[in-house]
Amino acid sequence: MAASIEDVAKRANVSISTVSRVLNRRNIVNSETRKRVEEAIDALGYRPNVFARGLMLRKSNILGLVLPDLHGEFYSEIIRGANQKTRELGYHMLVSSVTADDDGHDVLSAVGTQGLVDGIVVMVTEMSSRIRTSLSQADLPMVLLDGDVPGVKHDSVVIDQQRGAAEMVRHLLDSSPGNRVLFIGGHDTNLDTIDRLTAYRKVLAEHGLQPGRQDIVHLDYSYETAFDYASQHVLAWAEQPTTIFAANDEMAAGVVDAAIAATLSVPDELKVVGFDDTRIAQLTRPRLTTVRVPKSEMGAAAVELLCARLKEPGRPSTRITLQTELVVRESCGGR
Amino acid sequence: MAASIEDVAKRANVSISTVSRVLNRRNIVNSETRKRVEEAIDALGYRPNVFARGLMLRKSNILGLVLPDLHGEFYSEIIRGANQKTRELGYHMLVSSVTADDDGHDVLSAVGTQGLVDGIVVMVTEMSSRIRTSLSQADLPMVLLDGDVPGVKHDSVVIDQQRGAAEMVRHLLDSSPGNRVLFIGGHDTNLDTIDRLTAYRKVLAEHGLQPGRQDIVHLDYSYETAFDYASQHVLAWAEQPTTIFAANDEMAAGVVDAAIAATLSVPDELKVVGFDDTRIAQLTRPRLTTVRVPKSEMGAAAVELLCARLKEPGRPSTRITLQTELVVRESCGGR
DNA sequence: CTGAAAGCGCTTACAG
DNA sequence: CTGAAAGCGCTTACAG
Numbered sequence: 214m215a216a217s218i219e220d221v222a223k224r225a226n227v228s229i230s231t232v233s234r235v236l237n238r239r240n241i242v243n244s245e246t247r248k249r250v251e252e253a254i255d256a257l258g259y260r261p262n263v264f265a266r267g268l269m270l271r272k273s274n275i276l277g278l279v280l281p282d283l284h285g286e287f288y289s290e291i292i293r294g295a296n297q298k299t300r301e302l303g304y305h306m307l308v309s310s311v312t313a314d315d316d317g318h319d320v321l322s323a324v325g326t327q328g329l330v331d332g333i334v335v336m337v338t339e340m341s342s343r344i345r346t347s348l349s350q351a352d353l354p355m356v357l358l359d360g361d362v363p364g365v366k367h368d369s370v371v372i373d374q375q376r377g378a379a380e381m382v383r384h385l386l387d388s389s390p391g392n393r394v395l396f397i398g399g400h401d402t403n404l405d406t407i408d409r410l411t412a413y414r415k416v417l418a419e420h421g422l423q424p425g426r427q428d429i430v431h432l433d434y435s436y437e438t439a440f441d442y443a444s445q446h447v448l449a450w451a452e453q454p455t456t457i458f459a460a461n462d463e464m465a466a467g468v469v470d471a472a473i474a475a476t477l478s479v480p481d482e483l484k485v486v487g488f489d490d491t492r493i494a495q496l497t498r499p500r501l502t503t504v505r506v507p508k509s510e511m512g513a514a515a516v517e518l519l520c521a522r523l524k525e526p527g528r529p530s531t532r533i534t535l536q537t538e539l540v541v542r543e544s545c546g547g548r
Numbered sequence: 549m550a551a552s553i554e555d556v557a558k559r560a561n562v563s564i565s566t567v568s569r570v571l572n573r574r575n576i577v578n579s580e581t582r583k584r585v586e587e588a589i590d591a592l593g594y595r596p597n598v599f600a601r602g603l604m605l606r607k608s609n610i611l612g613l614v615l616p617d618l619h620g621e622f623y624s625e626i627i628r629g630a631n632q633k634t635r636e637l638g639y640h641m642l643v644s645s646v647t648a649d650d651d652g653h654d655v656l657s658a659v660g661t662q663g664l665v666d667g668i669v670v671m672v673t674e675m676s677s678r679i680r681t682s683l684s685q686a687d688l689p690m691v692l693l694d695g696d697v698p699g700v701k702h703d704s705v706v707i708d709q710q711r712g713a714a715e716m717v718r719h720l721l722d723s724s725p726g727n728r729v730l731f732i733g734g735h736d737t738n739l740d741t742i743d744r745l746t747a748y749r750k751v752l753a754e755h756g757l758q759p760g761r762q763d764i765v766h767l768d769y770s771y772e773t774a775f776d777y778a779s780q781h782v783l784a785w786a787e788q789p790t791t792i793f794a795a796n797d798e799m800a801a802g803v804v805d806a807a808i809a810a811t812l813s814v815p816d817e818l819k820v821v822g823f824d825d826t827r828i829a830q831l832t833r834p835r836l837t838t839v840r841v842p843k844s845e846m847g848a849a850a851v852e853l854l855c856a857r858l859k860e861p862g863r864p865s866t867r868i869t870l871q872t873e874l875v876v877r878e879s880c881g882g883r
Numbered sequence: 884c885t886g887a888a889a890g891c892g893c894t895t896a897c898a899g
Numbered sequence: 900c901t902g903a904a905a906g907c908g909c910t911t912a913c914a915g
Contacts, residue, residue: 215663215687217892228902233894243900263664264602265892268907273599275642275664286827289624296645305664307610308643310631328550329598329610329640352550466831492621496801496831552908563886568910578884600908603891 216257225253236261267328275305276519277333278512282310285463286491287508291358294509295334298516304331306516311344331523334358334515339402354526356519358511360404368518369532370511374405374488377504377537378412381486384502384539385456386420389484389546393453396424397442397468398460399434406431409460409488432464439467447475451482456545462487462494465501469544480546490540499543507535551592560588571596602663610640611854612668613847617645620798621826622843626693629844630669633851639666641851646679666858669693669850674737689861691854693846695739703853704867705846709740709823712839712872713747716821719837719874720791721755724819724881728788731759732777732803733795734769741766744795744823767799774802782810786817791880797822797829800836804879815881825875834878842870 222229227246234242235250242250253259267273278295280288292308299306307330332354337344345362348355355367385394396413398406410429417424432438439459447468450457459465465487472483479485479499487494490505514533522528557564562585569577570585577585588594602608613630615623627643634641642665667689672679683690684700692704720729731748733741745764752759767773774794782803785792794800800822807818814820814834822829825840849868857863 219892229893230895230902230904231900234901237894241900246900262603262892264599264608265907266894267599268597268603268892268909269894271907284628285624286621289620289627292624292627292643293619293645296643300644305642306644307640308627308631309635309640310628493827493831496828498833554908564909565886565888565911566884569885572910576884581884597908600891601910603893603908604910606891 215262216259218259218261220257221250221253221259224257225249271328272331272523273329274303275307275330276516277307277309277330279309279311279333279335281336281338286493287461287489287506290491290508291336291512294512295516296512297509298513302516302520304516304520332356332519334512334519336360337362338404339400354519354522356515356522358515366530368522368530370515370518370535371532372506372511372535372537374408374504374506374537375412375415377506377539378409378488379416380539381488381502381504382413382416382458384541385458385484385486385545386416386422389454389456391454392456392484393428394456394458395427395450396429396458396460397439397464398429398431401431403434406460413458434461434463436463436467436470439464440471441467443468443471444474447472447477447483451477456484456486459485459487462489462491462501462503465503465544466493466497469497469499469501480544484545486545494540494542497544502542502545503540505538505540507537510535550597551594553594553596555592556585556588556594559592560584606663607666607858608664609638610642610665611851612642612644612665614644614646614668614670616671616673621828622796622824622841625826625843626671626847629847630851631847632844633848637851637855639851639855667691667854669847669854671695672697673739674735689854689857691850691857693850701865703857703865705850705853705870706867707841707846707870707872709743709839709841709872710747710750712841712874713744713823714751715874716823716837716839717748717751717793719876720793720819720821720880721751721757724789724791726789727791727819728763729791729793730762730785731764731793731795732774732799733764733766736766738769741795748793769796769798771798771802771805774799775806776802778803778806779809782807782812782818786812791819791821794820794822797824797826797836797838800838800879801828801832804832804834804836815879819880821880829875829877832879837877837880838875840873840875842872845870 218229218232221232225232227250231242231246232250235247276299278292280291282288296306334356335348336358337360348362349365357367357369359371361369382394385392396410398410400406414424432442457468459468465485468485469479472479477483487501487503490503494501494503514535518531518533553564553567556567562581566577566581567585570582611634613627615626617623631641669691670683671693672695680697683697690702692702694706696704717729720727731745733745735741749759767777792803794803800820803820804814807814812818822836822838825838829836829838849870853866853868
């Protein structure tokens with residue numbers, strides 16, 4: 214049985230009030246008394262019970278992190294950045310994933326029962342209204358990662374991906390004039406895909422171009438699906454100068470491998486670029502031209518915002534925008 | 549202010565005892581009363597306060613997961629498997645990393661104050677006695693992932709990597725007779741490296757071979773270090789038929805890329821194999837021959853063991869051994 | 884089947 | 900500077 218505050222009090226010959234005071238606001242207790250108490254604490258290996266403390270203080274020092282998925286390099290980096298900052302600021306981190314078919318209620322149960330976490334960082338990548346509804350009912354300090362939920366009070370961390378995507382498309386158009394640029398996205402309800410697609414359309418329009426019916430396709434962000442799809446289309450694509458702009462590196466890698474399997478040369482016969490700048494981008498051959506997304510910084514910034522709000526609940530809502538950056542490598546040629 | 553059990557009791561015209569009963573042991577309360585209480589709960593959106601409950605029950609339903617690092621595909625898969633199983637069993641998961649230079653105390657503070665978590669899953673990859681000491685002082689249900697801490701009571705999940713490593717070396721020796729096999733490991737204090745190296749030596753001995761002074765090198769498991777190191781040695785290695793057995797896929801990929809940068813052909817002029825079968829193994833060209841380690845299964849199995857112990861504290865210590873498996877791809881030729 | 888009451892281990896006014 | 904006491908929101912014997 215772990216020692217309680219009462220054991221400490223007895224051993225130090227003081228009341229539990231005094232023990233509590235040396236634990237929390239050390240300055241107001243006489244230094245000799247304090248010393249006695251501290252010795253007792255050490256001797257007993259006393260550590261305050263989180264539950265009793267939480268019951269009074271109404272805070273747990275636990276932050277919840279809710280991601281769409283815990284899989285792959287992208288989320289792994291976010292978790293890493295968030296976790297590091299969390300520890301740095303003296304909190305703990307509860308991690309959860311919300312799968313696509315969870316109904317909204319689970320977003321909350323994902324972060325635990327009432328009171329378990331002091332606040333949450335949530336990444337919402339789909340526009341599903343269920344999640345939004347359940348989020349708006351959560352009466353919790355909340356930071357939204359890369360996405361907005363209108364009508365709910367929260368801080369947010371977003372990435373300026375339209376800019377990175379636009380920069381990418383401009384680079385493709387400028388470095389390989391006359392090339393047709395196709396877009397392969399995730400689901401058409403995915404917020405990131407929507408943003409990247411918007412930028413793609415915009416830049417094409419700037420250049421007096423308009424994507425054809427077949428020029429935009431929505432897959433599921435996975436290597437496998439992209440590989441399968443590309444395997445069937447890669448020869449047709451290569452009939453004219455073409456660049457595939459995939460909305461993430463995974464799919465870009467799938468396309469590259471499908472092209473190579475069809476004995477096409479990348480970038481000579483088909484150019485391919487990705488997005489995110491995950492580990493994969495540097496491991497494929499040729500290396501992927503992509504847009505760097507500051508993944509661990511996103512996690513860290515979100516945690517920082519959340520902690521700032523916990524400290525100062527009345528502060529105005531803040532939105533931090535992180536920049537993306539075009540990274541030119543080999544897969545698009547024309548450097 | 550969230551509704552409390554008292555609010556529910558008032559609204560349903562019962563005592564808090566009854567509310568508590570329908571929450572916990574529903575059967576013993578009259579069905580009409582229960583209905584009234586349930587309606588009140590719904591109407592108020594009542595959710596029990598975790599702290600009050602934890603204070604009485606002395607459990608939080610939170611499991612701690614402590615990993616050496618949160619980086620990369622390997623740990624990401626473990627987190628994923630553990631998280632899924634955790635939710636499946638109705639628990640929450642607190643994640644933390646322990647960096648190499650943490651002193652042992654941090655292993656515990658990593659999982660929180662007294663009482664925060666009901667038990668922990670810890671992965672110990674280094675032999676550092678500090679971590680072991682601090683672990684042995686933790687009076688918590690504990691599952692060790694891939695590693696033992698003698699003298700501490702715990703359950704454990706291990707992988708039979710000696711077998712996978714032995715199978716690998718045997719395959720290399722059999723499929724490319726006369727090849728010299730070099731071993732590139734992580735730090736020489738890393739438990740996985742030690743296991744894999746042991747198997748390597750054993751199989752060599754079985755074949756009447758003995759590794760030379762230069763045949764074993766310890767790096768740090770990273771792509772970059774392996775790439776740099778290999779860049780300086782790859783030409784010398786290739787002077788005679790040689791296979792590099794790297795203790796993880798990251799380093800194997802680094803060696804492959806260094807070889808290719810030196811215009812050597814893999815596997816024709818140099819063979820390279822890895823370990824873990826992470827995503828990388830399939831993305832490098834040529835694809836890596838490696839040993840599959842059941843990563844997400846490790847996480848899931850550890851959580852399962854931990855929960856079993858929480859349910860039945862007196863059960864005997866259990867050790868689950870997960871098998872590894874040789875996966876032959878292209879980087880070692882001689883299929 | 885239900886209620887009144889004790890108690891879990893803390894924090895924090897309130898007196899002194 | 901210190902102690903006695905109330906109270907945080909629950910669970911669970913103990914009576915009835």
